[in-house]
Amino acid sequence: MHPGNADVDKFYFDGPGTMGMNTDSIRDAALTTLLARLRLTASGGLSGAVDTATTVDLIGFSRGGFIVTLMALELRKSKIDVRFLGLFDAVDRTLDIAGIKIPSNVRRAAHAMRSPERESRENPIARSPLRPSSMFQNEMRSVFKMAETTPMWVQPMGGGIQAPIGFGHTATEAEDPSILHKKEFVASHGAMGGVHSDYARGDPQAREAKARRDFEGRPFDDVGEGKKAFEFVLTHAMIAGFSR
DSSP: OOTTOTTSOOOOOOOOOTTOTTHHHHHHHHHHHHHHHHHHTSGGGTSOOOOSSSOOEEEEETHHHHHHHHHHHHHHHTTOOBSEEEEESOBOOOSSOOOOOBOTTBSOEEEEEEOGGGOOSOOSSOSGGGOOOHHHHHHHHHHHTTOSSOOSEEOOTTSOOOEEOOOOBOOOSBSSGGGEEEEEESOOHHHHTTOOOTTTTTOHHHHHHHHHHHHTTOOOOHHHHHHHHHHHHHHHHHHHTOOO
16 A cells, blocks of 8 residues: 555565464564564664554455454554554454454554445354354364364354354454444455455355346446445545555
């Protein structure tokens, strides 16, 4: 989001695997990189202190949005503010970390979310009441850590209700509600990130919804809605002081 601006540090990290078991390690790697840079800008890197005056903006799509929200929470421990938090359809598709509110050290946040009308990546059951226990989370880490493909439903030890590994939204609330700006767009999950892939990659609900709308003569505009989502987040980034 800084095209042609060579003076702005930009870091990109690959997303988590299918079950999200490496979500925390990606968060930690990103934090380590960021904090190392902030230490370099504080007293020439000699004091070991962290520069809390440098502007930090965090942007994420899907579970990347979840990860940057977790990063903001960790940065608060070092008294570092986040000028802008930009989220594109942030979801907490992971077994071991629960979704959170946007922390109070974020000055402005914008969350562009897919509308339920699009029927893309919907969960069969609401996720939040079914969060597995800590013991179950730890067990699932060891069971699934080597697997790239795993069941969409897993059974807790000792029976009980199944835990869905779905695409439920996270970061839909903020500790300071006044900083959060959110809006829904009638776009697939893929389109919210600029990749219109739901028809081709295992999202039957989105495909069926598209076919139904096409038959009714009211086709979806994934490309157009995806662009609107980007413009929504970018507008709030500019208000926060973000520069192209």
